[in-house]
Amino acid sequence: MAPQPLRPVRPAAATVSSAQQAAASRPVALGESPAQQAMQTKAQQSSTGDGDKDDWDDEEDSALRVWLCQAPSWLTSMVFHMVLILILALIPLGHLYEPNRELTLFPAENETEDLNESPDEAIDELMQTDVAIDAQFDAKDMIDSDDLSDISDEVAMAGDAADPTLKIAVQVDFDPLLISTTAADVTEVVGGFANTGYGDRNPEARRQLTKQTDPRGLGEAAVEAALAWLAKVQRSDGSWNFNDIGASPDAGEYDTAMGATGLALLPFLGAGYTHEHGKYQEVVGNGLKYLVGHMGVTKQGGRLYEANGPSHAHMYSHGIAAMALCEAYGMAETGKLMEPAQLSLNYIEYAQHPENGGWLYTPRQGGDTSVVGWQIMALKSGHMSYLKVDPQVVTKADKWLDFVAWNSNSAYGYRKPEDRPADGATTAIGLLMRMYLGTPHDDPGLRMGVEALSKAGPHKTDMYYNYYATQVMRHFEGLAWTQWDNQMRDYLVKEQERQGHAAGSWMFTGGHGATQGGRLYNTAMATMILEVYYRHLPIYQKKSFTHKFGE
Numbered sequence: 001m002a003p004q005p006l007r008p009v010r011p012a013a014a015t016v017s018s019a020q021q022a023a024a025s026r027p028v029a030l031g032e033s034p035a036q037q038a039m040q041t042k043a044q045q046s047s048t049g050d051g052d053k054d055d056w057d058d059e060e061d062s063a064l065r066v067w068l069c070q071a072p073s074w075l076t077s078m079v080f081h082m083v084l085i086l087i088l089a090l091i092p093l094g095h096l097y098e099p100n101r102e103l104t105l106f107p108a109e110n111e112t113e114d115l116n117e118s119p120d121e122a123i124d125e126l127m128q129t130d131v132a133i134d135a136q137f138d139a140k141d142m143i144d145s146d147d148l149s150d151i152s153d154e155v156a157m158a159g160d161a162a163d164p165t166l167k168i169a170v171q172v173d174f175d176p177l178l179i180s181t182t183a184a185d186v187t188e189v190v191g192g193f194a195n196t197g198y199g200d201r202n203p204e205a206r207r208q209l210t211k212q213t214d215p216r217g218l219g220e221a222a223v224e225a226a227l228a229w230l231a232k233v234q235r236s237d238g239s240w241n242f243n244d245i246g247a248s249p250d251a252g253e254y255d256t257a258m259g260a261t262g263l264a265l266l267p268f269l270g271a272g273y274t275h276e277h278g279k280y281q282e283v284v285g286n287g288l289k290y291l292v293g294h295m296g297v298t299k300q301g302g303r304l305y306e307a308n309g310p311s312h313a314h315m316y317s318h319g320i321a322a323m324a325l326c327e328a329y330g331m332a333e334t335g336k337l338m339e340p341a342q343l344s345l346n347y348i349e350y351a352q353h354p355e356n357g358g359w360l361y362t363p364r365q366g367g368d369t370s371v372v373g374w375q376i377m378a379l380k381s382g383h384m385s386y387l388k389v390d391p392q393v394v395t396k397a398d399k400w401l402d403f404v405a406w407n408s409n410s411a412y413g414y415r416k417p418e419d420r421p422a423d424g425a426t427t428a429i430g431l432l433m434r435m436y437l438g439t440p441h442d443d444p445g446l447r448m449g450v451e452a453l454s455k456a457g458p459h460k461t462d463m464y465y466n467y468y469a470t471q472v473m474r475h476f477e478g479l480a481w482t483q484w485d486n487q488m489r490d491y492l493v494k495e496q497e498r499q500g501h502a503a504g505s506w507m508f509t510g511g512h513g514a515t516q517g518g519r520l521y522n523t524a525m526a527t528m529i530l531e532v533y534y535r536h537l538p539i540y541q542k543k544s545f546t547h548k549f550g551e
Contacts, residue, residue, distance in 0.1 A: 198331050198384065200534035201272040209533045213485065218493045219530045223271055225496065225504035226527040230264050231283045233520065238286030240264040242517045248502040252518025256309045258294060259317030260520060261287050262324040267527035269327045270535040276333055288328055291321055292340045300350035300363075302343030312361040315351060319359075319374030322348060323381045330385030338387070345382045348375050349393045356403060357396030367400050368415045370512075373429040373468065380436050398437050401430055409434070409445030410452065423459060425512055427452070428468035435475050441540045446476075454480040458488045462511030463525035474532045475539040492526050
């Protein structure tokens with residue numbers, strides 16, 4: 001392109017156009033700014049047609065100069081800073097953000113936010129608002145059944161394509177109350193379960209702990225045999241059910257796959273086997289896929305029980321399955337389970353009785369200490385996994401324990417203080433929940449309760465009582481724990497089935513839930529008792545997960 005000739009500069013004495021003369025002689029209106037004067041000048045020039053292109057450009061420059069010279073300083077500063085703010089707003093700051101490892105708890109209402117509306121008709125069909133209506137994640141058509149090594153394939157759903165860590169069947173707006181620490185995978189911040197409350201479940205820590213507590217390895221051998229049996233009785237769709245255990249005898253009465261699947265998954269997770277690590281990746285992955293795929297999504301959260309199942313098992317099933325989802329998420333290296341785990345906690349918060357702070361079989365209907373125990377353990381598991389837990393819910397749960405406590409907070413009733421089961425299960429539950437909620441080690445009521453459990457010793461048939469009491473003794477530690485541990489471990493090793501299809505399992509009769517849950521229930525509970533050394537870090541040790549629960 002040929003160089004353009006330089007535009008000649010007009011001499012200072014150049015003739016002024018008629019439009020310019022008219023503009024110069026025009027009276028200035030009251031309050032008219034220099035910029036407005038310049039605009040009027042340009043308008044007159046345009047209407048008269050006087051002046052060539054050079055005149056127009058020069059007049060523009062002149063108007064800007066006049067504006068800059070005559071505008072008040074505060075106005076110039078305001079315009080400058082507004083432009084600067086707009087520029088800064090366009091700069092992405094995500095790379096400057098370093099998430100905090102501390103769990104932040106936000107107060108929430110009893111009910112969660114309504115789900116976002118979606119333009120996708122297939123997703124709209126899943127958006128239910130009535131607890132009684134069963135809306136489920138449809139996982140089966142979205143998952144490659146031949147590749148179960150990664151939960152990202154197992155629970156990957158249609159979601160926000162812009163954030164691959166949050167793919168799930170229904171995209172839910174938790175903000176500002178309910179979403180996890182950041183939209184990014186929280187495990188990128190805390191480094192998987194090694195930095196949550198599940199650190200002793202990794203293979204090396206498990207070996208070291210059991211070498212000290214079980215030098216002959218009898219308890220660990222029993223755990224592995226039990227896990228093999230549980231894997232054997234898993235159903236083809238990834239679920240377990242109390243009333244369906246294949247050729248093994250002593251099936252339970254309850255037909256509730258959600259609760260049974262959650263309970264069967266917990267021993268695998270307790271031993272450090274996840275959908276990402278260990279020899280049971282496929283077993284655990286299929287179980288998690290079943291729970292996520294059958295979660296009923298409502299505006300209150302994610303429901304983990306069958307709407308047409310036994311009503312007195314509803315919140316039992318939900319608390320157990322929610323605990324499994326939260327533990328699996330906390331132990332994972334990817335964040336695919338973050339939303340279903342958080343949804344399950346949201347539903348627990350909704351289901352709490354708004355006045356007495358308890359939970360009963362169905363949402364918001366009352367309370368009993370047995371159901372309360374599973375809900376608090378699920379909330380604690382979520383807390384340990386850096387999910388959101390409303391502190392008001394925890395405070396109300398403590399209120400329930402105050403209501404059913406007796407004998408200086410050393411014992412706890414079922415639905416009221418005078419309801420005192422002979423096996424002491426509700427006392428063991430109450431003491432463990434008090435530990436979770438921050439009762440100090442030297443609390444007189446706690447010490448009295450531990451002494452009573454120690455004096456009674458492990459139960460021969462009630463694994464429900466033993467499950468809670470063993471945790472209480474483990475967390476309290478000392479000589480009483482050592483004595484309890486030796487009795488409990490040796491008894492379970494001796495009673496484990498060693499022959500036939502039921503080899504590796506247990507069946508006890510007469511204890512709480514034994515008939516309803518049958519062999520599957522007894523086996524899962526006994527296995528978790530044997531895993532107590534590494535399932536949870538001792539509450540009163542310095543290395544324990546120290547983020548205060550409920551503040």
